[in-house]
Amino acid sequence: MFKWTEQIAELERRRAESLQLGGADRIAHKHSKGQKTIRERIDLLTTSFSEIGGLARFPEFDASGNKVGSLPSSYVCGLGEVDGRPVAVGGEDFTVGAGAPQLYLDRMKGGLGGFVEDLAHEYRIPLMLFCEGVGGDVGGIDIHGHAYLVSSISWGRSIQLLSEVPVIVGILGAAAGGTAGRAVLSHFTVASKGSVMFAGGPPLVRRALGRDITKEELGAAEMHTSVSGGIDNLAEDEEDAIEQMKRFLSYMPQNVWEMPPEGPREDPIDRRDEDLLTIIPENRRRPYKMRKIIEMVCDKGSVFEIGPNWGRALITCLARVDGIPVGVLANNPMHLAGALDGPAAEKQVRFIDICRTFHLPIVYFVDVPGFMVGPDAERGNVVRKGMRAIQALYEAEVPVISVHVRKCYGMAAQATAIMDRLGMRVAWPSAEWGDMPVEGGVEAAFRREIEAAEDPEAFRAEAERRLLEASSPWKTAEAFGIEDIIDPRETREVVARFLRPAFASLRSRLGEPTPWRMRP
């Protein structure tokens, strides 16, 4: 006869065991490093969590390959609720086999495809992951009795999700190898200070390159968020990282078949910020704080910057205008005078791809002197990367409103507005544009005339004065070569009025952008 009492007690016992993770010692060790366990992270992220696969176990082997016992499996996942929205949630448990891939199970729970990713795909809900693990592990040979060929495992589901639902990743602790790979196949990555990410850790570097290096020197979150761009944002600590994951989600739709959520319309669209009149210095050589312009034009408190510390010649933010979620791009005159260099171009491609995927209109604040020039820029392949930035905008299929704040020269201009579509461009009276900035351009265009002139310096100055006068935005407006010139204080209202119907038009363009798919 079936014994209910015993069976329920057995279920309770097994559930309780799974909550113990890798044991009190390993949990204490994690806490001593200022880190949280995967269950604590999921508790912080979600208001409710329905776990799946909690009964799965991880077999422990000794060095001779004998099974000595078992622990809860190295992955925790399920259906969570975040700010009232259902999301698929998962993460490695680092206290079990350092978050080992679950090749010991019949079915992966997550970490590289698996149940949690199937859940996000099937229910069309966002995927929020904590990536912490060492990727592959020679221990796998013991489990299977043979070495598996890694290409037998597919990234297909993870790649497919990039064009279906928001994929949001927190890197808290160490993400190496396959775990690092999983982390970057996403729309947003945030890492807490002190976390690390790399293709291969210090032992591999020592064997391959004969170099001793700490894991922080190798792949600190601080480096990836400022130099490589492999991680978007840096967080003060784990709580901050989890807040940033939720913040990113707040601008995103549940999936590409739904509209992104509108925020409150509490900030009047006719709010005219007087500081916009004085923010551009009269001295054309003086930069200013572009981020202040973004703050003044967008809804108060709505600006969330993505990747603030890398590709710094370009600023990218999620924000709202009159409640409408938008992707904001802006050249940053404080860095390289705002010139589009390789990293800035890569940043533009990634950000615009996200806007396209999730149907966010784009607002572009333009102050760009051109593609970056010089030997470093050329060695960094600036031309190809710059052209990719142009192609990304061309392919964006979302409304783009460009606001010309100051300079706009050369090919980089074509990375800021696309005339194959509406090409909605407005300019402040401080705007200037052309093939290249007049000062350098005169030298290039009239070199022979300048050399032949009686007074070369006077000839150059006169040519510059004449060309500068002709490059006034008023003359371009007379020729309808710019769609309109506006008072800087009107920017918010003009952008908001055009955004409203632009945003509504996206309803008829919802769905997966096939066959195109963004690359991470």
Place this chain on the structure above:
Amino acid sequence: MTIITAPVTGNVWKIEVSVGDQVNEEDELIILESMKMEIPVEAEVAGKVVKLLCSEGDSVSEGDPLVELEA
């Protein structure tokens, strides 16, 4: 002690403070010339200028120390 570093690679064009000066947050300390632009370097915190770590005309790289402040 706060070290103010160069936000971009360029030349030190103007030093606008002297040792002993009291500065407020966001005060301009130095102007760098980079990409034909005059890039202001501001105090990240209020404090006293303790040491100047560069001279006008110096070439500096991103991250190089420029000014030492004592909060």
